[in-house]
Amino acid sequence: MTSKLETSLQRDIDQIRSKVIEMGNMAEQALEAGLEAIRNNNRQQAYSVVLRDRYIDEMERELDKLCQEFLVRQQPAGAHLRFVYAVIKINNELERIGDYAESIARHFLNLSGIEPQPSYDNIINIANHSIPMVRNALQSFVNEDAKLAKQTMKLEGKVDDIRTEIHDSLVTMREKDKLPLEALAPLMIITSRFERAADQACNICEEVLFMTTGKNIKHKDGGTFRVLFVDEHDACRGQIAEGIGNALGQDRFSFSSAGISPHPVDEKTIKFMQDKGIDISDQESKYVNQILNLENYELIITLCKEVEAAFPGPSKTVYIPWQVDDPSKLKGSKEEVETAYLKTYEYLDKNIRDLVEAILGNESK
Numbered sequence: 001m002t003s004k005l006e007t008s009l010q011r012d013i014d015q016i017r018s019k020v021i022e023m024g025n026m027a028e029q030a031l032e033a034g035l036e037a038i039r040n041n042n043r044q045q046a047y048s049v050v051l052r053d054r055y056i057d058e059m060e061r062e063l064d065k066l067c068q069e070f071l072v073r074q075q076p077a078g079a080h081l082r083f084v085y086a087v088i089k090i091n092n093e094l095e096r097i098g099d100y101a102e103s104i105a106r107h108f109l110n111l112s113g114i115e116p117q118p119s120y121d122n123i124i125n126i127a128n129h130s131i132p133m134v135r136n137a138l139q140s141f142v143n144e145d146a147k148l149a150k151q152t153m154k155l156e157g158k159v160d161d162i163r164t165e166i167h168d169s170l171v172t173m174r175e176k177d178k179l180p181l182e183a184l185a186p187l188m189i190i191t192s193r194f195e196r197a198a199d200q201a202c203n204i205c206e207e208v209l210f211m212t213t214g215k216n217i218k219h220k221d222g223g224t225f226r227v228l229f230v231d232e233h234d235a236c237r238g239q240i241a242e243g244i245g246n247a248l249g250q251d252r253f254s255f256s257s258a259g260i261s262p263h264p265v266d267e268k269t270i271k272f273m274q275d276k277g278i279d280i281s282d283q284e285s286k287y288v289n290q291i292l293n294l295e296n297y298e299l300i301i302t303l304c305k306e307v308e309a310a311f312p313g314p315s316k317t318v319y320i321p322w323q324v325d326d327p328s329k330l331k332g333s334k335e336e337v338e339t340a341y342l343k344t345y346e347y348l349d350k351n352i353r354d355l356v357e358a359i360l361g362n363e364s365k
Contacts, residue, residue, distance in 0.1 A: 009080065012070050016087055017142075019066060020094075023059040024138040027094045030056065030101035031134060031197060035127045038108050038120050038190075046112070049105035056098035063091045071320050077354035079211075085299075085358075086211035088318045090141065093200045093207075097134060100193040100200075107186040107193075118183045122166045123190055129159050130198035137204040146212045149205035156202050163195040214360060225359055226254045226297045232306045234259030234285035236269045236328040241303065241348045243273050243280040250356055258286045260307050266328040272341045299355075322351060 030049055037046035067088050070076070076084055111118065133152055140149040170187055173179040179187075209215060227245065231238035238257030245255030262285035273280045294300070297317050302308050303324045324347055327340035 009074055009076075012066075012074060013080070013083065016063070016066050016070060016084070019059070019063045020087055020090060021138070021142060023056065023063060023091070023094050024134075024141070026052075026056050026059060027097040027101065028131065028134050028138065030098055031104070031127070031131050031194075034101045034104040034108070035124065035131065037105060038123055038127075041112060041117070043109060043112050046105040046108050050102050050109075053098055053102035056095060060091055060095040064088065067091070068319070068321070075351075077351075078358050081355065081358040082211050082214065085318055086207040089207045090204050093203045097197050097200050100197050104190050104193045107189050111183055111186045111190075114180055114183050118179060118187060122162075122169065123187070123194070126159060126162045126166060126191055126194045129155065129162060130194045130201070133159070133198045133201040134204075137201040137208070140205060140208045141211075144208070144212050146209055149208040149212075153202045153205045156198055159195055159198040163191055166191045214358075224254050225252055225299070227256070227299045227301065227355075228291065228294070228297045229255070229257040229301050229303060230288060230307045231257065231259050231303045232326075233261055233263040235263040235266045236326050237303045237324050237344060237348070239265050239269055239280055239283050239285070240273060240345060241301070241352065242283060243278045244345070244349050245352050245356075247278045248353070248356060250360075252360065253356060255352075256286075256291070257283075258288045258291050260288055262287055268337070268341070269328055272338075272345070276345065322348075324348065 030052060033045055033049045036042065037049065067084050070084055074080070133155055136148055136152040139145065140152060167188055170179060170184055170191075174181065174184050229238040229241040229245075234257050238259060242255050242257040245253065265280070265283060265285055270281050288294075291297075295317055300317055300319050302319065302321045304326070305321075305323070308321055324344055325340060327337060327344050330337050330340045332340075
């Protein structure tokens with residue numbers, strides 16, 4: 001029989017999946033409406049695309065909230081953690097596609113008053129290649145279809161080639177005085193926006209591959225998956241987490257810690273970790289604002305409620321809240337303090353190992 005926990009977990013996953021599908025349909029429809037506005041010289045439809053973009057933005061915030069609540073409530077591991085991580089990334093990609101559709105519509109409005117009207121045949125051509133890529137990327141997510149995701153990614157090169165050909169053609173036409181100067185930039189921007197939509201489709205496919213197989217995750221710096229633990233003082237919990245993570249010896253991962261109000265590393269923490277066979281005596285506490293390029297971290301894990309407010313809203317980086325007791329603050333007997341340290345250590349050790357296994361997927365076996 002299915003447990004209440006399993007039922008709750010599946011209900012949350014179904015709700016998140018439904019929101020991704022809804023948002024994906026909105027983003028795809030915005031691109032198609034932008035194309036139809038261009039094809040039919042329909043200014044009213046272009047205005048509609050611009051005005052509806054705010055609904056996609058609202059959906060992004062709603063989906064991000066659902067994912068954060070899922071992380072707190074379900075504490076997922078393995079495939080479920082990969083699922084929510086991929087959704088957070090896909091959410092960003094879909095919002096960006098919505099932005100591109102809005103930009104396409106706005107620049108068409110600038111073009112629609114130019115006489116004589118430029119030809120949009122090349123624009124329609126690139127749109128007819130990029131929009132199906134978005135559609136297939138979404139379908140690969142819905143069906144968890146890694147094969148379709150791979151096939152879709154192979155089409156990116158063709159769209160890039162079309163974009164280059166269009167840009168070259170526009171420049172040549174302008175040089176020959178066959179294109180008004182005020183039309184050049186909008187046409188080039190619209191072309192690039194459709195090409196970028198294809199790029200976002202590929203990014204969605206990469207997340208689908210990660211979600212379904214644990215492979216092909218896109219790293220920002222030469223294959224290293226960067227994780228930052230953020231604590232209030234970075235004196236105990238963050239230092240333990242950083243030490244555990246780096247002691248795993250996973251070359252694909254880099255673990256760091258920081259605090260919003262750093263204190264020196266707690267001596268009891270150093271001694272406890274030494275007893276566990278992990279030397280953190282060389283680790284130092286750091287301010288969060290000392291961490292360069294926070295956006296280059298794939299994952300930021302907050303270790304207490306006090307620091308969650310330091311990281312607002314949706315972003316490209318995924319934030320996961322872990323609520324962990326700080327044993328260095330406990331005032332009690334030696335046995336009580338040691339028990340508290342052990343409890344915190346075991347919680348962090350289990351969750352970090354689950355995280356690594358979830359990210360690596362099949363590679364960890």
